[in-house]
Amino acid sequence: MKITRIITHVLEAPIENSFAFSQAWVDKRVGLVVEIETDSGLIGWGDGYGPPFALASVIDRYYAPRLIGRSPLAGDAIWEELYNALRDHGQRGVPVQALSALDIALWDLRGKALGQPVHVLMGGPIRDSVRGYATGLYRRSSTPAENRALLQAEAEGYLDAGFTAMKTKVGFGFRDDIELVEMLRDTIGPEIELFVDANHGCDLVQAKKLALAMEPLDIGWFEEPVEPEDLEGYAELRRTTSIPIAGGECSFTRHDFRRILEARAMDILQPDTASCGGLTEAKRIADMAWTHGARYQPHVWGTGIGLAAAMQLLAVLPTTTPAFGAHAPLLEYDSTPHPFRQDLLVEPIRVADGTAHVPQGPGLGVEVRRDVLERWRVR
Numbered sequence: 001m002k003i004t005r006i007i008t009h010v011l012e013a014p015i016e017n018s019f020a021f022s023q024a025w026v027d028k029r030v031g032l033v034v035e036i037e038t039d040s041g042l043i044g045w046g047d048g049y050g051p052p053f054a055l056a057s058v059i060d061r062y063y064a065p066r067l068i069g070r071s072p073l074a075g076d077a078i079w080e081e082l083y084n085a086l087r088d089h090g091q092r093g094v095p096v097q098a099l100s101a102l103d104i105a106l107w108d109l110r111g112k113a114l115g116q117p118v119h120v121l122m123g124g125p126i127r128d129s130v131r132g133y134a135t136g137l138y139r140r141s142s143t144p145a146e147n148r149a150l151l152q153a154e155a156e157g158y159l160d161a162g163f164t165a166m167k168t169k170v171g172f173g174f175r176d177d178i179e180l181v182e183m184l185r186d187t188i189g190p191e192i193e194l195f196v197d198a199n200h201g202c203d204l205v206q207a208k209k210l211a212l213a214m215e216p217l218d219i220g221w222f223e224e225p226v227e228p229e230d231l232e233g234y235a236e237l238r239r240t241t242s243i244p245i246a247g248g249e250c251s252f253t254r255h256d257f258r259r260i261l262e263a264r265a266m267d268i269l270q271p272d273t274a275s276c277g278g279l280t281e282a283k284r285i286a287d288m289a290w291t292h293g294a295r296y297q298p299h300v301w302g303t304g305i306g307l308a309a310a311m312q313l314l315a316v317l318p319t320t321t322p323a324f325g326a327h328a329p330l331l332e333y334d335s336t337p338h339p340f341r342q343d344l345l346v347e348p349i350r351v352a353d354g355t356a357h358v359p360q361g362p363g364l365g366v367e368v369r370r371d372v373l374e375r376w377r378v379r
């Protein structure tokens with residue numbers, strides 16, 4: 001089997017009701033889907049998390065010519081070759097995100113060629129279903145009181161849908177943040193897990209003050225409190241609060257995560273499979289996290305293809321530590337408006353009664369709808 005063609009699909013869709021995290025209002029959803037064709041007729045699908053036009057350009061110009069004529073079975077060799085091709089100019093960011101998309105597509109192809117789901121080839125399964133948490137509760141109004149009313153109803157909707165965990169956004173200023181988090185804890189009660197994410201929207205002083213105020217509210221983790229470059233800031237905050245500190249969606253490859261682990265900067269690592277270096281690198285990072293006693297909680301923010309890749313990884317992430325009361329990883333289930341995220345799959349991956357099932361078909365275990373791909377394709 002040889003690779004014959006690589007196609008990049010840049011997808012864009014406007015959304016009706018925009019929403020905000022600490023850095024920006026979101027008014028459209030974008031995605032980069034990569035398709036690898038082979039002379040066997042098999043096709044591999046990948047998803048890249050990053051600026052899609054930039055990812056497409058790196059893939060088209062620099063990576064694709066190196067892949068034509070190669071066997072997709074040579075996964076590790078291809079990973080190293082592509083990483084090394086742009087190592088001098090980008091050990092993180094766009095070049096690694098573009099590599100991630102291709103790596104996921106190559107895993108999909110290998111699984112299809114061998115007739116096995118990716119998680120079996122990665123050493124699994126450890127589990128065939130995972131508990132999902134709802135990622136949502138973004139700011140939907142710039143008036144705090146109006147926003148709280150909207151988010152109260154949204155949180156109740158997640159409870160009605162059977163979610164047992166959910167995540168909201170902070171980083172909008174102390175009073176706005178704490179009043180929102182208090183309202184949410186009040187709304188969902190003590191049994192439901194609640195996480196907060198600042199998207200590095202706080203400095204260390206703000207993060208410490210917010211963490212201290214949130215301590216009585218049983219917060220499962222405080223995600224990206226400060227800038228991803230500031231590992232010392234992470235480590236200092238981690239020592240000053242009992243709330244677990246999470247991060248890593250803006251970090252890349254085992255090299256970044258080695259530094260995070262050595263600095264003991266985070267309790268929970270959150271690499272994005274479609275950004276950190278693909279499934280190949282995610283598994284390496286997961287093994288490192290396990291060795292260092294850190295939890296691994298994949299970040300997910302892509303199309304249904306990226307979601308499928310995350311599910312394959314979740315099937316093989318270790319339970320830390322094996323015991324009756326062991327912690328198992330959760331699926332981050334993006335519940336925000338997105339016109340093509342789920343529609344892209346013939347059989348979408350859903351969380352029902354709080355749980356999602358790992359696709360069991362060959363490769364990523366999902367089938368892509370061409371009509372949806374064409375409908376939102378802008379390049």
Ligand SMILES: [Mg+2]
Nearest residue numbers: 197223224249
């Ligand atoms: Mg986040």
